[in-house]
Amino acid sequence: MNADGDDRRIDDKGRITIPQRMRERLNLEECERVSVELEDGAIVVRPRVSRSAFVDAMEGCLTAETKSTDAPTVAPADLKADWTSDLPDGS
Secondary structure, three states, X not given: OOOOOOOOOOOOOOOOOOOHHHHHHOOOOOOOOEEEEEEOOEEEEEEOOXXXXXXXXXXXXXXXXXXXXXXXXXXXXXXXXXXXXOOOOOX
16 A cells, blocks of 8 residues: 555445545545546546546647647547537537
8 A cells, every 4th residue: 555545445335435635636526526447456536537628728739730740630520529429419
Protein backbone atom coordinates (compact mmCIF):
# COMPACT_ATOMS: atom_id res chain seq x y z
CA MET A 1 0.00 0.00 0.00
CA ASN A 2 1.37 3.44 -0.89
CA ALA A 3 1.33 6.58 1.23
CA ASP A 4 -2.11 7.50 -0.11
CA GLY A 5 -3.58 4.08 0.75
CA ASP A 6 -6.44 3.68 3.16
CA ASP A 7 -8.32 0.52 4.18
CA ARG A 8 -12.04 0.64 3.44
CA ARG A 9 -14.92 -1.78 3.86
CA ILE A 10 -17.38 -2.68 1.09
CA ASP A 11 -20.94 -2.23 2.39
CA ASP A 12 -23.89 -4.57 1.76
CA LYS A 13 -24.69 -2.73 -1.50
CA GLY A 14 -21.13 -3.05 -2.85
CA ARG A 15 -20.18 0.57 -2.12
CA ILE A 16 -17.02 2.03 -0.65
CA THR A 17 -16.31 5.56 0.52
CA ILE A 18 -13.44 7.43 -1.11
CA PRO A 19 -11.49 9.22 1.66
CA GLN A 20 -12.02 12.97 1.76
CA ARG A 21 -8.34 13.77 1.26
CA MET A 22 -8.31 11.70 -1.95
CA ARG A 23 -11.48 13.39 -3.22
CA GLU A 24 -9.90 16.76 -2.49
CA ARG A 25 -6.69 15.87 -4.36
CA LEU A 26 -8.78 14.93 -7.41
CA ASN A 27 -11.14 17.90 -7.01
CA LEU A 28 -14.12 15.53 -6.85
CA GLU A 29 -17.36 17.11 -5.73
CA GLU A 30 -20.41 15.42 -4.21
CA CYS A 31 -22.52 13.60 -6.85
CA GLU A 32 -19.78 13.98 -9.49
CA ARG A 33 -19.50 11.09 -11.96
CA VAL A 34 -16.35 8.98 -12.02
CA SER A 35 -15.09 6.18 -14.22
CA VAL A 36 -14.45 2.78 -12.57
CA GLU A 37 -12.25 0.30 -14.43
CA LEU A 38 -10.24 -2.87 -13.86
CA GLU A 39 -6.52 -2.52 -14.60
CA ASP A 40 -4.04 -5.30 -13.93
CA GLY A 41 -6.22 -6.82 -11.21
CA ALA A 42 -6.91 -3.49 -9.49
CA ILE A 43 -10.03 -1.32 -9.35
CA VAL A 44 -9.15 2.15 -10.63
CA VAL A 45 -11.41 5.16 -10.02
CA ARG A 46 -10.81 8.25 -12.14
CA PRO A 47 -12.55 11.60 -12.47
CA ARG A 48 -14.78 11.55 -15.53
CA VAL A 49 -14.09 14.48 -17.83
CA SER A 50 -17.17 16.00 -19.42
CA ARG A 51 -17.17 16.62 -23.13
CA SER A 52 -17.36 20.39 -22.64
CA ALA A 53 -14.47 20.38 -20.14
CA PHE A 54 -12.39 18.30 -22.55
CA VAL A 55 -13.12 20.64 -25.46
CA ASP A 56 -12.28 23.67 -23.30
CA ALA A 57 -8.99 22.09 -22.20
CA MET A 58 -8.02 21.10 -25.74
CA GLU A 59 -8.96 24.39 -27.41
CA GLY A 60 -6.02 25.66 -29.43
CA CYS A 61 -4.00 22.43 -29.12
CA LEU A 62 -4.68 21.27 -32.66
CA THR A 63 -3.68 23.71 -35.33
CA ALA A 64 -2.48 23.44 -38.90
CA GLU A 65 1.08 23.58 -37.53
CA THR A 66 0.61 20.85 -34.92
CA LYS A 67 -1.50 18.45 -36.99
CA SER A 68 0.37 15.32 -38.00
CA THR A 69 0.93 15.03 -41.74
CA ASP A 70 -0.58 11.51 -41.75
CA ALA A 71 -3.64 12.40 -39.64
CA PRO A 72 -6.88 11.50 -41.42
CA THR A 73 -9.29 14.23 -42.46
CA VAL A 74 -12.60 13.93 -40.63
CA ALA A 75 -15.70 15.85 -41.63
CA PRO A 76 -17.11 17.92 -38.74
CA ALA A 77 -20.50 16.20 -39.05
CA ASP A 78 -18.86 12.77 -38.76
CA LEU A 79 -16.87 13.87 -35.73
CA LYS A 80 -19.99 15.25 -34.05
CA ALA A 81 -21.90 12.03 -34.79
CA ASP A 82 -19.08 9.98 -33.27
CA TRP A 83 -18.85 12.15 -30.15
CA THR A 84 -22.58 12.32 -29.54
CA SER A 85 -23.68 8.80 -30.54
CA ASP A 86 -24.12 7.81 -26.88
CA LEU A 87 -26.19 10.88 -25.94
CA PRO A 88 -30.00 10.90 -25.87
CA ASP A 89 -31.62 12.30 -29.02
CA GLY A 90 -31.77 16.08 -29.14
CA SER A 91 -28.49 16.62 -27.26
